Amino acid sequence: xxxxxxxxxxxxxxxTTQQITKAMKMVAAAKMRRAQENIxxxxxxxxxxxxxxxxxxxxxxxxxxxPLMQSRPVEKVLLVVVTADRGLCGAxxxxxxxxxxxVFTKYSQNAEVELYTIGRKASEYFGKRAYPIYxxxxxxxxxxxxxxxxxxxxxxxxxxxxxxxxxxIFIYNEFKSAIAQNLREEVFLPFVAEEPENTAxxxxxxxxxxxxxxxxxxxxxxxxxxxxxxRILLESNAAEQGARMTAMDNATxxxxxxxxxxxxxxxxxxxxxxxxxxxxxxxxxxxLKES
Amino acid sequence: xxxxxxxxxxxxxxTVLDEPVQSCMLPGEQGAFQVLKNHASLVSNVDIGLxxxxxxxxxxxxxxxxxxxxxxxxxxxxxxxxxxxxESIDAYRAQQxxxxxxxxxxxxxxxxxxxxxxxxxxxxxxxxxAVEVIKKDH
Numbered sequence: 001x002x003x004x005x006x007x008x009x010x011x012x013x014x015x016t017t018q019q020i021t022k023a024m025k026m027v028a029a030a031k032m033r034r035a036q037e038n039i040x041x042x043x044x045x046x047x048x049x050x051x052x053x054x055x056x057x058x059x060x061x062x063x064x065x066x067p068l069m070q071s072r073p074v075e076k077v078l079l080v081v082v083t084a085d086r087g088l089c090g091a092x093x094x095x096x097x098x099x100x101x102x103v104f105t106k107y108s109q110n111a112e113v114e115l116y117t118i119g120r121k122a123s124e125y126f127g128k129r130a131y132p133i134y135x136x137x138x139x140x141x142x143x144x145x146x147x148x149x150x151x152x153x154x155x156x157x158x159x160x161x162x163x164x165x166x167x168x169i170f171i172y173n174e175f176k177s178a179i180a181q182n183l184r185e186e187v188f189l190p191f192v193a194e195e196p197e198n199t200a201x202x203x204x205x206x207x208x209x210x211x212x213x214x215x216x217x218x219x220x221x222x223x224x225x226x227x228x229x230x231r232i233l234l235e236s237n238a239a240e241q242g243a244r245m246t247a248m249d250n251a252t253x254x255x256x257x258x259x260x261x262x263x264x265x266x267x268x269x270x271x272x273x274x275x276x277x278x279x280x281x282x283x284x285x286x287x288l289k290e291s
Numbered sequence: 292x293x294x295x296x297x298x299x300x301x302x303x304x305x306t307v308l309d310e311p312v313q314s315c316m317l318p319g320e321q322g323a324f325q326v327l328k329n330h331a332s333l334v335s336n337v338d339i340g341l342x343x344x345x346x347x348x349x350x351x352x353x354x355x356x357x358x359x360x361x362x363x364x365x366x367x368x369x370x371x372x373x374x375x376x377x378e379s380i381d382a383y384r385a386q387q388x389x390x391x392x393x394x395x396x397x398x399x400x401x402x403x404x405x406x407x408x409x410x411x412x413x414x415x416x417x418x419x420x421a422v423e424v425i426k427k428d429h
Contacts, residue, residue, distance in 0.1 A: 041305035042304070210336065215336070226372070
């Protein structure tokens with residue numbers, strides 16, 4: 001049986017851990033809120049661009065084409081894997097890694113697959129296991145800014161344009177709520193215009209296009225891709241903070257439980273020690289009386 | 292149709308401006324143009340340059356790094372990757388960015404890098420210009 005002192009030490013160490021997890025939870029909550037605000041901020045911008053692209057590309061008599069929209073036979077695939085830089089956020093990173101592995105096996109049957117890892121966790125995991133890594137980026141989530149998204153977008157787009165890859169897929173966690181993340185596997189390139197949310201309001205045909213539809217489309221698509229990468233990074237960042245918040249909340253609760261169990265145990269042990277002491281004293285006194 | 296001309300500037304970081312104006316000068320790809328009330332519907336590229344907003348009370352100047360604009364029913368929607376108010380531009384930082392870009396252009400390794408440096412230079416010069424223009428006005 002553990003001595004009283006040992007139990008006391010364990011209680012205080014659990015207490016310290018609890019303080020840390022509590023602080024981490026609160027930090028994650030604050031960061032998550034900021035990340036959420038950023039996601040809301042890009043929505044109008046993304047919707048406008050998407051609506052315009054969809055209209056120019058899909059409607060009207062004449063079809064418009066862009067090299068980024070043409071799909072080629074899939075011989076080389078790039079998986080862009082977005083994980084976090086840090087751990088202690090539940091199954092956030094391991095979910096991504098597990099999905100990436102299964103997607104990797106799926107595509108490897110007919111094509112050559114390479115990885116573009118974003119976040120330290122992915123670089124570490126896939127780096128150790130001899131996966132073909134095309135590029136890696138780590139440490140971008142601390143002080144995340146638009147420039148980083150532009151770099152990634154440029155890398156990916158130029159690789160696609162020069163036919164290094166025929167398909168680019170992003171694997172990332174989408175922010176749903178503080179307690180839930182959606183794991184997404186999205187085809188990034190070739191580019192397909194999404195159905196915009198509210199097109200009924202506008203008829204784009206009566207517009208003057210300056211200089212012309214085709215060149216506007218050509219300029220719009222890279223802009224759209226930039227903002228998509230930015231969105232994915234923000235989503236992943238918010239999801240990470242949400243996951244960490246939940247994980248740390250659970251950890252704090254567990255610590256509380258362990259603490260109360262240990263306290264109970266400690267009190268029982270103290271009681272037992274006192275009882276033994278008393279009975280020893282009583283026993284000793286009895287022995288003295290008899291002699 | 293709206294009674295007044297309304298201007299919205301939308302960037303990936305949120306809406307910068309959303310209010311009625313008198314006119315707006317935009318840096319189009321083929322030269323600057325001005326949008327007044329009852330302008331025809333238009334979709335145009337916006338180049339790196341200055342956006343001049345005219346209002347009854349006060350004029351405003353923004354430095355933009357390019358994007359698109361859409362004019363319809365007296366609503367101007369400017370969709371750009373950045374729009375900085377001239378007053379809030381840090382002239383010192385813009386100057387440094389300019390020097391960095393110039394240096395990179397001189398080293399000039401590959402075509403892609405040179406193109407990127409050129410764009411960075413253009414943006415920095417544009418921001419400096421914005422700072423100068425408002426200095427003159429005051």
